[in-house]
Amino acid sequence: MSSIRYEHIKTCKQTGARLGKLHTPHGTIDTPIFMPVGTLATVKAMSPEELTELGSQIILSNTYHLWLRPGEDIVKEAGGLHKFMNWDKPILTDSGGFQVFSLSENRKIVEEGVHFRSHLDGSKLFLSPEGAMDIQHALGSDIMMAFDECPPYPATHEYVKQSIERTTRWAERCLTHHKKSGQDKTQALFGIVQGGEFQDLRNQSARDLIAMDFPGYAIGGLSVGEPKDIMYKVLEETLPLLPEDKPRYLMGVGSPDALIEGVIRGVDMFDCVLPTRIARNGTCFTSGGRLVVKNKKFERDFGPLDPECDCYTCKNYSRAYIRHLFKADEILGLRLTSYHNLHFLLKLMRDVRTAILNDNLLEFKEAFFEAYKLNIENPKNF
Amino acid sequence: MSSIRYEHIKTCKQTGARLGKLHTPHGTIDTPIFMPVGTLATVKAMSPEELTELGSQIILSNTYHLWLRPGEDIVKEAGGLHKFMNWDKPILTDSGGFQVFSLSENRKIVEEGVHFRSHLDGSKLFLSPEGAMDIQHALGSDIMMAFDECPPYPATHEYVKQSIERTTRWAERCLTHHKKSGQDKTQALFGIVQGGEFQDLRNQSARDLIAMDFPGYAIGGLSVGEPKDIMYKVLEETLPLLPEDKPRYLMGVGSPDALIEGVIRGVDMFDCVLPTRIARNGTCFTSGGRLVVKNKKFERDFGPLDPECDCYTCKNYSRAYIRHLFKADEILGLRLTSYHNLHFLLKLMRDVRTAILNDNLLEFKEAFFEAYKLNIENPKNF
Numbered sequence: 126m127s128s129i130r131y132e133h134i135k136t137c138k139q140t141g142a143r144l145g146k147l148h149t150p151h152g153t154i155d156t157p158i159f160m161p162v163g164t165l166a167t168v169k170a171m172s173p174e175e176l177t178e179l180g181s182q183i184i185l186s187n188t189y190h191l192w193l194r195p196g197e198d199i200v201k202e203a204g205g206l207h208k209f210m211n212w213d214k215p216i217l218t219d220s221g222g223f224q225v226f227s228l229s230e231n232r233k234i235v236e237e238g239v240h241f242r243s244h245l246d247g248s249k250l251f252l253s254p255e256g257a258m259d260i261q262h263a264l265g266s267d268i269m270m271a272f273d274e275c276p277p278y279p280a281t282h283e284y285v286k287q288s289i290e291r292t293t294r295w296a297e298r299c300l301t302h303h304k305k306s307g308q309d310k311t312q313a314l315f316g317i318v319q320g321g322e323f324q325d326l327r328n329q330s331a332r333d334l335i336a337m338d339f340p341g342y343a344i345g346g347l348s349v350g351e352p353k354d355i356m357y358k359v360l361e362e363t364l365p366l367l368p369e370d371k372p373r374y375l376m377g378v379g380s381p382d383a384l385i386e387g388v389i390r391g392v393d394m395f396d397c398v399l400p401t402r403i404a405r406n407g408t409c410f411t412s413g414g415r416l417v418v419k420n421k422k423f424e425r426d427f428g429p430l431d432p433e434c435d436c437y438t439c440k441n442y443s444r445a446y447i448r449h450l451f452k453a454d455e456i457l458g459l460r461l462t463s464y465h466n467l468h469f470l471l472k473l474m475r476d477v478r479t480a481i482l483n484d485n486l487l488e489f490k491e492a493f494f495e496a497y498k499l500n501i502e503n504p505k506n507f
Numbered sequence: 508m509s510s511i512r513y514e515h516i517k518t519c520k521q522t523g524a525r526l527g528k529l530h531t532p533h534g535t536i537d538t539p540i541f542m543p544v545g546t547l548a549t550v551k552a553m554s555p556e557e558l559t560e561l562g563s564q565i566i567l568s569n570t571y572h573l574w575l576r577p578g579e580d581i582v583k584e585a586g587g588l589h590k591f592m593n594w595d596k597p598i599l600t601d602s603g604g605f606q607v608f609s610l611s612e613n614r615k616i617v618e619e620g621v622h623f624r625s626h627l628d629g630s631k632l633f634l635s636p637e638g639a640m641d642i643q644h645a646l647g648s649d650i651m652m653a654f655d656e657c658p659p660y661p662a663t664h665e666y667v668k669q670s671i672e673r674t675t676r677w678a679e680r681c682l683t684h685h686k687k688s689g690q691d692k693t694q695a696l697f698g699i700v701q702g703g704e705f706q707d708l709r710n711q712s713a714r715d716l717i718a719m720d721f722p723g724y725a726i727g728g729l730s731v732g733e734p735k736d737i738m739y740k741v742l743e744e745t746l747p748l749l750p751e752d753k754p755r756y757l758m759g760v761g762s763p764d765a766l767i768e769g770v771i772r773g774v775d776m777f778d779c780v781l782p783t784r785i786a787r788n789g790t791c792f793t794s795g796g797r798l799v800v801k802n803k804k805f806e807r808d809f810g811p812l813d814p815e816c817d818c819y820t821c822k823n824y825s826r827a828y829i830r831h832l833f834k835a836d837e838i839l840g841l842r843l844t845s846y847h848n849l850h851f852l853l854k855l856m857r858d859v860r861t862a863i864l865n866d867n868l869l870e871f872k873e874a875f876f877e878a879y880k881l882n883i884e885n886p887k888n889f
Contacts, residue, residue: 165831165832165837167838167839169838172839172842194831194834199831209825211824211828425581427585441593443585445585446585449581453547456838457553460838
């Protein structure tokens with residue numbers, strides 16, 4: 126019996142989009158959902174109360190980063206990640222697999238796990254499937270992820286085949302270790318389907334993981350540099366393989382277009398640093414496309430970031446003021462843009478859920494894309 | 508008729524401390540009061556709503572900084588500083604005099620004003636009494652400050668004498684220009700008593716400025732490197748010279764001990780960047796003295812910054828978590844310490860006002876100092 130339960134409400138009549146609820150030990154979330162990323166036990170520049178005000182129902186935090194700083198033992202001693210960071214709603218932690226492959230140096234993969242060097246100080250580290258479980262047990266997240274290898278794009282069929290077979294063996298070890306710990310009563314473990322752009326390997330990976338009966342499945346290894354049409358093709362061919370009574374999570378995706386396209390193909394959960402990362406550079410999502418608020422042309426623009434937006438930032442501050450804050454390196458600037466960008470994606474997902482309910486997701490998508498393409502900075506940049 | 512009015516409620520029976528209210532166009536403030544500093548139209552790391560929640564009744568902003576960035580014309584076009592920064596309570600702006608003398612390079616003082624170079628890009632700038640008024644008129648602050656020279660410490664008697672005489676002539680020009688503008692109906696202009704450590708010059712400066720009948724007076728040129736006993740002596744000898752029916756403002760002072768000692772000597776208003784500046788380095792005021800939260804010893808300390816404190820930070824976060832945020836360069840860390848330090852000083856001033864009301868300010872001071880000296884970092888460091 127899993128500690129989480131997916132409740133399917135309806136499937137869109139126009140697309141594969143699913144409306145549902147995911148019940149977790151720290152509360153119920155509406156799917157499809159976007160999860161803001163709190164890499165180091167904080168969603169950058171935001172307070173937990175602001176996240177709640179924005180309608181964040183679940184956040185993601187990173188096993189690899191918390192393992193290095195402050196160390197999972199400290200988080201555990203604090204009473205777990207929820208208490209440590211003052212967030213009492215659901216938390217999903219990744220496994221560290223992606224960071225080991227994207228951030229670390231000198232990595233060497235062996236059957237036991239991965240030897241690599243810290244991206245912070247170059248010290249020698251080793252992470253195994255069992256280790257990734259132990260860390261996530263110490264953190265106490267509601268949803269844990271299996272330790273996988275995320276192959277780069279492009280990679281050869283031969284390499285990816287070996288990789289998914291190892292990822293499957295690691296997934297078995299994760300599951301065994303998780304069950305043995307007894308923590309499976311309060312923490313749910315998701316499997317991660319890999320396979321790169323190769324559909325036969327995606328099929329093989331999905332089949333193997335489904336046989337292990339995880340309470341949820343992620344699609345990993347996408348949004349790693351491949352063209353978006355490849356990502357969409359993989360989703361179209363892979364998602365129908367997954368059990369309908371379990372949640373599906375597309376890892377690392379957060380651009381407005383990819384969220385909508387992902388939902389249409391049946392994805393329930395997304396996460397990405399994109400909204401907060403670009404916000405700290407002064408780039409904002411708006412209903413008319415991306416806007417770079419530092420631009421000179423906004424110097425005397427006393428209108429809101431997005432005239433269509435009713436968030437705290439847009440109700441109270443002008444482009445001119447926010448531009449000034451960025452030019453003067455003032456922290457309030459990136460607080461305001463981070464808040465706005467998170468609001469934009471969380472509202473988008475609320476609108477998407479309403480559109481699924483009303484069976485007009487395709488019309489919603491068309492109207493959204495039409496407006497969004499009127500991008501004043503770069504029409505091609507979603 | 509001035510646009511502000513000082514209402515004297517009572518004078519402490521034990522000391523020269525005054526309890527009062529200052530009525531301004533944007534609301535009434537309780538004195539004695541501490542004014543958080545919003546240098547560039549934002550109190551660093553804080554939102555206006557947080558300042559209100561903290562009990563900030565008035566903030567200070569800097570004429571010199573806003574003149575350079577974004578430029579006072581942009582602030583004026585936005586509808587003034589209150590609207591630009593989303594703060595509808597009182598604002599006091601300094602005159603730029605202090606920054607011209609402390610930040611800028613290659614300054615040359617002439618009777619007309621000061622030639623100097625920007626601290627940002629080295630460009631040539633000139634500021635005169637009339638210019639400082641014009642900028643503050645564009646900003647629209649409730650309380651403006653006269654353009655003065657702030658002599659360094661130490662300085663010779665001869666230098667300071669020439670300086671205060673010029674400051675007096677500049678004050679006359681400020682007043683004339685201010686009245687001519689008609690802005691004196693909505694903005695009050697304070698004079699600044701200078702004179703360094705020389706009491707005869709403080710007397711002369713006070714006498715000259717009082718003759719001009721400003722609606723409020725500041726004591727400038729203190730907290731510029733002189734020992735604290737010199738500062739207290741100057742206050743003791745200068746404050747009694749000032750009219751009792753007008754507010755007295757001690758510029759640039761914000762350490763807990765100096766706030767209490769200033770109030771005891773009759774000061775009504777204070778400002779300082781200290782609480783927010785040290786907060787961004789991880790140094791916190793606590794009832795037991797300053798605490799450097801980044802220290803290794805707090806790694807597993809799951810108690811609040813200050814066990815005696817009931818602020819948002821102390822109610823929700825541990826020293827271990829805040830230390831982690833600082834070690835990881837996370838913005839939430841300095842948001843939490845900035846919030847806490849401002850709360851500490853604003854609560855201190857609330858307690859001081861209550862003590863004046865109850866005629867037990869000396870007992871309050873003794874108890875506060877007794878606890879505060881139990882400084883775990885440095886017993887001498889207030």
